[in-house]
Amino acid sequence: MYYPTHLLYTKDHEWIKLDGEFAFIGISDFAQKELGDIVFLDIPSLNTVVENEAVFGTVEAVKTVSDLFMPLAGKVIEVNTLLEKSPELVNKDPYGSWIIKVQVNLPIDTTHLLSAEQYTNLVQ
Template sequence: MNYPENLFYTKDHEWISFEQDHALIGITDFAQKELGDIVYVDIPCLNKIIAKEAIFGTVEAVKTVSDLFMPVNGKVIAVNPLLETNPELVNQDPYGCWMIKVLVSLSDDRESLLTAEQYLAQIGSN
C-alpha cells in the first residue's frame, strides 16, 4: 500500500494535504481497499463550516456505506466534481482524487493528525 509522507492522516483513514491557503482531503489507500469498489460519493457540505471529527459525507461501496470525518475545523469551498460521475477514481488513485477542498480555520488542531509512519503503525503495516 502507498502512504505519501507529505500528507497527514487520521485514525478514521482520511488524508489531508495542506496547500497555501487551503487543504485537500480524501481517503487513504487502506480505506479504499477495505471498502472495495466505490459506487457513490455523497458530500452535501459545500460552503458549510464543518467541525473537526464531524461527518462531512459518505462513501458507498458495493456492500457498505462509510462516513467521512473532517480532519480539521474548516469551511468546505469545493467538492471534487469528478466524483459525481466517476466515484471509482477513489479506488484508482486515492491520493490523486481529493474529495473536498477546505479553508482551514486558524484554530485547527494539527497535533492530532498522524504522519505516514504513525498511520502505518496504526493500521499494522510496514
C-alpha cells in the same frame, strides 16, 4: 500499501494535504481497499461549515456505507466534481482523487493527525 509522506492522516483513514490556510481531504489507500468498489460519494455542498471530527459525508461501496470524518474544522470551498460521475476514481488513485477542499480555521492544530509512519503503524 502506499502512504505519501507529505500528507497527514486520521485514525478514521482520511488523508489531508495542507496548502496554507487550505486543505485537500480524501481517503487513504487502506480505506479504499477495505471498502472495495466505491459506487457513490455523498459530500457536502459548497460553503458548508464543518467542525473537526464531524461527519462531512459518506462513501458508498458495493458492500457497505462508511462515514467521512472532518480532520480539521473549516468551510468547504470546492468539491471534486469528477467523483460525482466517476466515484471509482478513488479506488484507482486515492491520493490523486481528493474529495473536498476546505478553508481551515486558523490557527491550524494538527497535533491529533498522524504522520505517514504513524498511520502505517496504525493500519498494520
